[in-house]
Amino acid sequence: MWTGKGKTAIVGIGYSELTRHSQKPLGLLAIDACRAALSDAGLQSEQVDGLATYPELPALGAGSRDGEDIVSVLYMINHLPLAPDIRWYAQIEAGMIASPVIESVHALIAGACNSVLVWRALHQPRGRYGAWSNTRAAGESQFMAPYGCTSIFQWHAMQWQRYMHTYGATREHLATFVVNSRRNANLNPRAFFSTTPMSHEDYLASRWIAEPLCLFDCDIPVEGCVALVLTTTERARDLRHPPAYVAGYGQNTSRRRTLFHYALDDYMACGASLAQKLWSSSGLGPHDMDAAELYDGFSPSTLYWLEAAGFCQRGEAYAFIQDGRITLEGELPVNTFGGSLSEGRLHGMGHIAEAVFQVTGRAEQRQIPGAAAVCAIDGSPMLRGSGLVLTKEA
């Protein structure tokens, strides 16, 4: 078991507004989220001496202007009244959104700083999401673009097709998950789709994006930011809300992470490389989780995570999610806040925030009674990914 277990905690969460396109520049949305997180924690911004973010561009063809398309550590240093002496910062683009949280945990345990602000700001450029407009395709894309196959959802669609063929899953099976997520989002006032219901029939009637994936299998891109405040367990006890202790973590460290290795075997190997570390560091396992917040940039990813992280056997997730098992009242509630599909595409920050709310008893209408341990895993199991186990007790 990891010696750092329970030594740090997430003590504050802040959201900016989540809209399709904001009137505010992204930098100001990030400041809104950071101020809200600090206020939630009961800390002054002058007490923050550590900063971390995952600034990656949200989409192909987006620009990289600081404060417009991304929000860097430097931007935050220049725009928030932080501690006069920032003692530590990190800007990370490997792994996924839990990765800057993991580095913050390391920094706190090492004594590099006392309080860390972590944010992820997502710009939603105008125009079609992830569109390809180059006339020449370089690198690996020269074997994809000339064939009209550059969009990440085409690769997800192909692997879901393979999964359906291999295990006998159908769209009806997947509908159960997507509709359940929407039901949870309808109990989440932050969610982009908080007031929009979705029926099984609505799902089946939605238009194709890349068969067998339809519009509602894709997360809803939003503009906005979520911020978290982390501190040591000692300091956390004096703050406003109960802390969510960081019990363990894992990152995807598998090889063969390119689009051309987007086969189901690789999904599972990559996912397992993360999950193995998640469970061994925390000394907990899938059966100890009171809920699971599993990334759903495209809906099948959550099913792959259920299998790769050991919540069920390989090839069983589509059956596992049926019969109410993943509802708020079920044996393993999944994506209790609506996920990226229905809360909005926040690259896994929403998943971490919800795990915090659940283990600290702050999930309101969505609260799983007595939730003591919840995992949040972000990234589709391929290419990238990072995850946390958060607990009620240190």
Place this chain on the structure above:
Amino acid sequence: MPKEQQPKPLPAVDDLTRPFWEAAARHQLVIQRCQECEYFNHPPRPVCDACQSQRLTFVPVSGRGRVYTFTVMHQPNIAGFEQDIPYLNLLIELEEQPRLFMVSYLPISAKANIQIGCAVEVYFEPVDAEITLPQFRPV
């Protein structure tokens, strides 16, 4: 009047991939292979994916394979393909090695003949003086 479509994207041929595209222009399918461990790598890589050797060369392959999976693309997301939607993309597993994948394109009219596991073979689609695309269709 439909808006004029920009041409489909073409490969930006580089030092690593030039032997592949030069062979395709001669209507020959070649794949990068490791001279140490004989593993096939596609797309071409600077080091072998199996043994990390840098002794890599290109060798002709059969051009036969099977449909590992496929999708029907409906979004006009890729400049040059707007008027082709819906269309098929196939992920072909070449017979030389498990999970040795290539991507291919077919018009939607071919859909009835495409299933996971069906046998396909390469054919060559000339685009311009430099570029010919290897494509696959059912045998």
